[in-house]
Each structure stands twice: as structure tokens, then as C-alpha cells.
Amino acid sequence: MIRINDLHKSFGQNKVLQGINLHIQNGETLTIIGQSGSGKSVLLKHILGLIRPDRGSIIVDGVDICGSSEAELNNIRRKFGLLFQAAALFDSLTVAQNVSFGLERYRDLSPKELQKRVKETLAMVGLREIEQLMPHELSGGMKKRVGLARAIAYEPEIMLYDEPSTGIDPIRADAINELIIKMKQEFRITSVVITHDMISAYKVADRIAMLYNGKIVAVGTPEELRKSDNQIVQQFIHGRAEGPIKEW
Amino acid sequence: MTLPIKSFSFHLILQQVGEVGLLFGRTTINIFRKPRETKIFIQQLEEVGVRSLLVVSLTAAFGGLVFALQTYIGFHRYIGVGSEAYGGPIISLGLTKELIPILVGLMVAGRVGSAMAAEIGTMKITEQIDALYSLGADPIRYLVAPRTLACFIMVPVLTLYGDIIGIVCAYFFNVGMGVNRIVYLRNTLLYLELWDVLGGLIKAGIFGIVIAIIGSWQGLKTEGGAEGVGRATTRAVVISSIIILILNFFLSKVMPERLGI
Ligand SMILES: Nc1ncnc2c1ncn2[C@@H]1O[C@H](COP(=O)(O)OP(=O)(O)O)[C@@H](O)[C@H]1O
Ligand SMILES: [Mg+2]
Numbered sequence: 001m002i003r004i005n006d007l008h009k010s011f012g013q014n015k016v017l018q019g020i021n022l023h024i025q026n027g028e029t030l031t032i033i034g035q036s037g038s039g040k041s042v043l044l045k046h047i048l049g050l051i052r053p054d055r056g057s058i059i060v061d062g063v064d065i066c067g068s069s070e071a072e073l074n075n076i077r078r079k080f081g082l083l084f085q086a087a088a089l090f091d092s093l094t095v096a097q098n099v100s101f102g103l104e105r106y107r108d109l110s111p112k113e114l115q116k117r118v119k120e121t122l123a124m125v126g127l128r129e130i131e132q133l134m135p136h137e138l139s140g141g142m143k144k145r146v147g148l149a150r151a152i153a154y155e156p157e158i159m160l161y162d163e164p165s166t167g168i169d170p171i172r173a174d175a176i177n178e179l180i181i182k183m184k185q186e187f188r189i190t191s192v193v194i195t196h197d198m199i200s201a202y203k204v205a206d207r208i209a210m211l212y213n214g215k216i217v218a219v220g221t222p223e224e225l226r227k228s229d230n231q232i233v234q235q236f237i238h239g240r241a242e243g244p245i246k247e248w
Numbered sequence: 249m250t251l252p253i254k255s256f257s258f259h260l261i262l263q264q265v266g267e268v269g270l271l272f273g274r275t276t277i278n279i280f281r282k283p284r285e286t287k288i289f290i291q292q293l294e295e296v297g298v299r300s301l302l303v304v305s306l307t308a309a310f311g312g313l314v315f316a317l318q319t320y321i322g323f324h325r326y327i328g329v330g331s332e333a334y335g336g337p338i339i340s341l342g343l344t345k346e347l348i349p350i351l352v353g354l355m356v357a358g359r360v361g362s363a364m365a366a367e368i369g370t371m372k373i374t375e376q377i378d379a380l381y382s383l384g385a386d387p388i389r390y391l392v393a394p395r396t397l398a399c400f401i402m403v404p405v406l407t408l409y410g411d412i413i414g415i416v417c418a419y420f421f422n423v424g425m426g427v428n429r430i431v432y433l434r435n436t437l438l439y440l441e442l443w444d445v446l447g448g449l450i451k452a453g454i455f456g457i458v459i460a461i462i463g464s465w466q467g468l469k470t471e472g473g474a475e476g477v478g479r480a481t482t483r484a485v486v487i488s489s490i491i492i493l494i495l496n497f498f499l500s501k502v503m504p505e506r507l508g509i
Contacts, residue, residue: 045378048381048382049381050378050381050382070386073381074384074386077381077382077383077384078384080382081382082379082382084375084378084379086374086375088374088375088376088378088379089376089379090371090376090379090380091370091374091376092367101383101385102382102383102384105383105384105385106383106384150383151382
């Protein structure tokens with residue numbers, strides 16, 4: 001259970017988050033939609049304690065992330081897997097070393113088990129025989145999938161996906177949707193998925209939240225959002241240039 | 249009228265000193281903590297040590313040569329023909345206590361300090377530092393601690409190596425100039441003390457820490473794109489070089505001239 005209460009964050013004059021309130025239930029998949037630059041990635045990084053808020057709190061299973069020391073955060077972070085928007089692979093390490101990075105630290109495995117687990121995880125994201133490649137030898141979509149493998153390898157309880165389908169072809173993007181659904185069904189994983197892709201949002205989400213002007217302006221099931229009479233939501237989910245959202 | 253000096257605020261400097269101090273403290277703690285990042289540490293030993301050999305060989309050789317040249321001229325001109333052989337201990341003292349530690353420090357700052365700032369800075373702007381945190385690896389333990397320990401060990405090792413190169417080159421210069429090699433050697437061995445060499449190595453160890461901490465600090469502070477990385481790299485070299493030169497004077501001043509009794 002993640003409770004985000006009245007979260008504020010500014011970078012200089014740029015007020016990015018202006019009072020976010022959001023509760024995420026165990027085992028649910030919550031999708032966050034919103035324009036580019038609206039602060040979705042910033043919000044996600046707050047949940048992991050990578051950015052400290054100016055005000056507000058984030059409670060994960062009863063522990064306040066914002067008031068925790070680095071050592072405490074380190075313990076909390078093993079519950080989480082984060083897929084970065086730009087993959088953020090370690091460019092001095094091979095694919096295999098990248099995927100096993102969290103595994104080595106969070107699980108106690110023999111080198112043989114480790115190798116097996118790396119292979120299995122890569123297969124889950126549809127990648128084979130690339131263990132010894134370096135990140136610069138991969139395409140953008142492959143990097144993203146290696147980033148996903150790295151995050152799910154140690155079987156976290158909560159997965160945070162930052163635009164999992166951006167930069168990936170539609171077929172593979174749908175395979176990732178399937179993976180998100182499968183992880184939820186088989187492992188009861190709680191997921192937060194950031195996306196612009198409404199097809200993906202409808203497919204994976206139990207609930208959808210829309211971030212606009214630093215606040216959550218709407219939250220509900222896909223069906224509720226589709227029927228919402230909020231014009232901001234309607235403009236976004238139908239992808240219209242005309243409407244209350246003027247700046248783009 | 250507002251003085252421009254005001255914008256160069258004192259508390260900004262204090263804040264930066266605080267940041268460096270904190271980073272140094274946390275690094276020191278992490279050097280002693282287990283598990284250690286042995287693989288990275290060994291890589292860094294190679295990067296700092298082995299890959300600096302050529303640069304250090306050249307600077308030490310020519311540092312030794314030019315120092316020998318001026319000492320020779322000095323003795324020749326002011327004391328007289330035949331006295332040049334007394335230059336041996338002076339050259340060795342100057343090289344081991346001051347010139348070689350400084351030259352090696354500046355060279356490693358240029359070669360390794362800049363690379364650290366660039367590498368860690370690139371990791372920062374491409375979110376690899378955030379990725380380290382998310383995967384349970386503290387960047388200070390994973391990146392800064394092994395680099396600092398490697399520099400602390402390797403800069404003195406390079407300095408000792410540079411001492412030998414410098415002294416040998418100075419010796420051959422003097423022999424080439426017709427100085428009596430027996431007298432030159434005997435004087436050198438008679439007056440050069442172990443402590444002179446050790447003092448230089450201790451300073452070199454401190455320079456190593458300065459190089460790694462300043463390079464890592466600038467790397468971790470990097471913001472913006474490639475431009476930011478460029479800025480961090482330049483700053484790392486300039487700041488650590490200046491600190492090395494200033495610190496060298498004060499260390500030389502406070503270090504006892506000889507050890508013991
Ligand atoms: N580390 C940072 N420093 C300064 N500004 C930032 C930083 N990270 C994000 N921002 C700003 O916060 C805003 C939201 O960014 P982001 O969360 O990446 O948007 P998105 O919704 O597209 O993921 C942007 O205006 C961005 O410039
Ligand atoms: Mg984003």
C-alpha cells in the first residue's frame with residue numbers, strides 16, 4: 001500500500017508537483033497519464049526516495065519514505081523495481097552484469113543460479129543470446145527491455161514502469177503489456193505504470209490517474225475515465241489539440 | 249553600488265567545503281565497510297597506476313633532468329669547478345620531497361581526476377546514479393570508495409617510481425657533464441634520508457585522496473547535458489590542482505624535517 005499525501009516539489013521557479021494525493025492498493029495496477037513534462041517521472045522518483053519532496057509524505061507499508069535515512073531507504077528499495085524512462089543501463093557493464101546487478105545485492109544466489117536467472121529474465125522480455133553485449137551495442141527498444149529485465153530480475157513486490165512502451169514497436173509494446181498483466185496475476189505485484197499510450201493504459205490498468213498542472217485531476221477505472229465529464233481528461237484520452245489544455 | 253565581490257559569497261564557499269567534507273567522511277566510512285567492491289577497486293588500481301606509467305616516466309625524467317641542469321649550473325658558477333658533485337643530495341632531496349610528488353599529483357589530477365568527473369558525471373545525467381540507488385548500491389560505496397582507495401595507494405607508488413626515474417636521470421645528466429660519479433653517488437647516499445622519500449610519499453597519498461574526492465564530487469554534482477559534464481571535468485582538474493599546490497606548501501611546512509630522536 002502506497003499513500004502519497006499532499007506532495008509538493010519545485011525546481012527553482014518551476015513548480016512541478018503541487019499537492020499530489022494518491023493511494024495505491026496492494027496488487028493493483030495504477031496507470032498515470034499526463035502530458036510530457038507534467039512531472040510523471042519526478043513523481044515516480046519520489047516514490048523510491050530518489051528525490052526528496054519540498055512538502056508532503058509518501059508512506060509505503062507504514063514507512064515514511066521522505067523521513068527515512070539512506071540506510072533505511074536502502075532496505076525499502078528492495079521492495080521496488082524501477083524501469084527508467086531512458087533505461088539507464090550501466091554502460092560500463094555487459095547486459096548480463098546489468099541484469100544481475102540487483103540480484104547480486106538483493107538475493108543470495110550462487111554464480112550458476114545467477115546466470116540461469118539472468119537468462120530466464122531476459123527470455124521473459126523476449127531477449128536471447130545478448131548476455132555478453134554492451135549497452136551501446138543495443139537498439140533503443142532492446143535497452144528498454146534489458147532495463148525491464150534488470151528491474152524484475154529480483155522479483156520486487158512493487159514495480160514502477162516509466163513509459164514502458166515508448167520507443168518500442170507496437171508488437172513488442174503489447175508483449176510488455178502482457179508481461180505487466182502476467183506479473184500482476186502470477187506474482188500479485190503492485191504496479192505503477194506511466195504512459196502516454198492510451199491503448200496500453202486501458203489494457204493494463206485497474207485504475208487510471210491523470211496528472212495535470214501538478215495535481216491529480218482525475219482517478220478512476222478505465223471505464224470511469226472514459227465516461228468522465230472532465231474536459232481535460234477527455235481532451236487527453238482522445239488526443240485532441242483543441243480543448244482546455246492549451247500549452248503543448 | 250553593489251560590489252561584485254558580494255556575489256562571490258562566503259557561505260557558498262563554506263557550503264562547498266561542507267559538501268566535500270561530507271563526501272570525504274562518507275567515503276572513509278565506506279572504505280572500511282563490507283562488502284567491498286573488489287572488482288572495481290582492482291580496475292581502478294590499473295587505471296590510476298598502470299595507465300599513468302608513461303606520463304609519469306616522462307614528467308619525472310624531464311623534471312629530474314632540468315633540476316639537475318640548474319643545480320649543475322648553480323654549483324659550477326658560484327662554488328666552482330669540481331663542486332658539482334655536491335649537487336647530488338640537493339637534487340635528490342628536491343625531487344623526492346617536492347618536485348616529483350607535485351608533478352605526479354598534477355599529472356594524475358589531469359589524467360584520472362578528469363576521467364572520474366567525466367565518468368561519474370555522465371552516469372549522473374543519464375540516471376545511472378539513480379539506477380544504482382534503485383538497485384541497492386550506494387554510489388559512494390560503489391563508485392567513490394574504490395576510486396579513492398586506489399588513488400590513495402597508487403599516487404604514492406607512482407611517486408616512488410618517479411623518484412627513481414628522476415634521480416637516475418639526474419645522475420646520468422651529471423655523469424654526462426663530466427661530474428665525478430663516485431663522489432656524486434657517495435654524497436647522495438650519505439645525505440639523502442629515508443624520511444625525505446617517505447615524506448614525499450605521504451604527501452602523494454594525500455594528493456591521491458584529493459584527486460579522487462574532488463573528481464567524484466564534481467561528477468556527482470553534474471547537471472545538464474554534455475556541457476555539464478565538460479564543466480565538471482574542467483572544474484575537477486582546476487580545483488584539485490590548486491588544492492594540491494596549496495596543500496603541498498602547508499604540508500611541507502608542518503612536516504618535521506627529519507623523523508625521530
Ligand atoms: N533534476 C531536475 N532538475 C530540474 N528540473 C527537473 C529535474 N527533473 C525534472 N525536472 C523538471 O520537472 C518537470 C517534469 O519533468 P518529468 O517528470 O520528467 O516530466 P514527464 O511527465 O514527462 O515525465 C520538467 O519541467 C522538468 O524540466
Ligand atoms: Mg518522464
